[in-house]
Amino acid sequence: QLQASGGGLVQAGGSLRLSCAASGFAFDAYTIGWFRQAPGKEREGISSISFSDGRTYYGDFVKGRFTNSRDNDKHTAYLQMTNLKPEDTAVYSCAASYYGLNLGTWALPENYEYWGQGTQVTVSS
Numbered sequence: 001q002l003q004a005s006g007g008g009l010v011q012a013g014g015s016l017r018l019s020c021a022a023s024g025f026a027f028d029a030y031t032i033g034w035f036r037q038a039p040g041k042e043r044e045g046i047s048s049i050s051f052s053d054g055r056t057y058y059g060d061f062v063k064g065r066f067t068n069s070r071d072n073d074k075h076t077a078y079l080q081m082t083n084l085k086p087e088d089t090a091v092y093s094c095a096a097s098y099y100g101l102n103l104g105t106w107a108l109p110e111n112y113e114y115w116g117q118g119t120q121v122t123v124s125s
Contacts, residue, residue: 002116004094009122014084016121020077020094025114027051028072031097033112034079036090036121045107046092049077050100057106084123091118 006018020032033048047058047068056068065084070077077094095112105111 002094002096002114004092004116004119007092007119007121009124010084012085012123012125014123015080015082016084018079018081018092018094018119018121020079020116022075022077022096022114025096027075027096029098030114031099031101031106032068032070032077033095033097033101033106034068034077034092035095035109036088036092037118038090041090043109044090045109047079048097048101048106052100057101057103059107081121084121086123086125088121088123090121092121093118 001023003021029051031048031050034046035043037043045059049056049068049070065082067080094116096114097112
């Protein structure tokens with residue numbers, strides 16, 4: 001199971017830290033991805049972090065504003081988001097993949113086996 005938390009309402013320019021708590025599987029053997037979906041839009045890959053060397057990938061729209069990290073001892077991944085914009089408003093979810101993902105595959109939802117309930121992030125202007 002995966003459970004995302006930490007969403008909320010924030011003003012533009014503000015920050016939030018999302019958490020993704022895992023249970024029931026070997027967290028330290030899985031790549032963790034973050035995705036978001038806004039109303040009327042497709043699910044979008046935000047970032048992934050590998051289980052082996054902590055390598056991270058980010059969507060182009062992130063532009064250095066978000067940082068993906070993980071604590072394998074706590075079975076938790078984090079998405080630190082700064083300089084939030086109204087267009088960042090969406091439901092944010094985390095997912096886990098047993099496969100080794102690369103630049104061309106990390107953002108594809110079909111490559112993730114486990115998904116958690118999302119958390120709403122709303123950025124006001």
